[in-house]
Amino acid sequence: MAPVAPILEVNAEHPQPRHVQRAVDILSGGGVIAYPTDTYYGLGCDLGSKKGIERLYKLKGLDRKKPLSILCPDLSDVAKYAHVSNFAYRTMKGLTPGAFTFILDATRLVPEVMMSKQKQVGIRVPDSALARALAAGLGRPLVTTSATDAEGEPLTDARGIKDALGHGLDLILDAGVTLLEASTVVSLIGDQLEVLRQGKGQLD
Numbered sequence: 475m476a477p478v479a480p481i482l483e484v485n486a487e488h489p490q491p492r493h494v495q496r497a498v499d500i501l502s503g504g505g506v507i508a509y510p511t512d513t514y515y516g517l518g519c520d521l522g523s524k525k526g527i528e529r530l531y532k533l534k535g536l537d538r539k540k541p542l543s544i545l546c547p548d549l550s551d552v553a554k555y556a557h558v559s560n561f562a563y564r565t566m567k568g569l570t571p572g573a574f575t576f577i578l579d580a581t582r583l584v585p586e587v588m589m590s591k592q593k594q595v596g597i598r599v600p601d602s603a604l605a606r607a608l609a610a611g612l613g614r615p616l617v618t619t620s621a622t623d624a625e626g627e628p629l630t631d632a633r634g635i636k637d638a639l640g641h642g643l644d645l646i647l648d649a650g651v652t653l654l655e656a657s658t659v660v661s662l663i664g665d666q667l668e669v670l671r672q673g674k675g676q677l678d
Contacts, residue, residue: 543596
């Protein structure tokens with residue numbers, strides 16, 4: 475049997491640098507972790523790791539045609555991975571960091587498996603100091619998906635994640651119980667703002 479991932483308690487708003495570094499070292503080596511965000515707990519790996527992305531799809535039992543989102547530490551990083559028009563930039567500037575996933579046309583830095591058929595990608599800059607610190611420490615975006623059980627129900631705490639998914643994870647960062655609400659998905663394709671899924675993020 476595969477070893478079950480250890481749980482490490484972290485402060486989500488003021489993450490301990492040594493805990494962030496431990497997680498970043500695991501991510502850099504192709505590992506997969508669970509971590510809290512401003513919405514659900516997320517499962518993440520390094521965008522530059524084919525092995526990590528493969529493990530993430532396998533762990534979630536996802537169809538490879540269903541692209542995962544990426545998480546950037548800052549709005550300035552988004553333009554490396556997506557084509558950002560002035561309209562898209564202004565829109566995101568007012569909504570980041572926040573509980574939004576933005577759909578944009580992907581650049582060549584995004585692996586094929588991470589794009590939709592239309593060569594689009596979902597990008598987050600979350601309102602979570604810990605999640606942003608992980609991506610900043612890694613120096614690349616995190617591939618991210620919500621931590622859910624076999625029925626697709628969100629897992630709200632570290633113990634539940636360990637029981638359901640611990641066999642496929644290398645580390646679980648525990649910041650207590652998270653709120654049960656997904657991000658709001660907003661398409662900015664063609665300089666048109668369209669809400670594809672209403673979640674926690676509120677548009678003014």
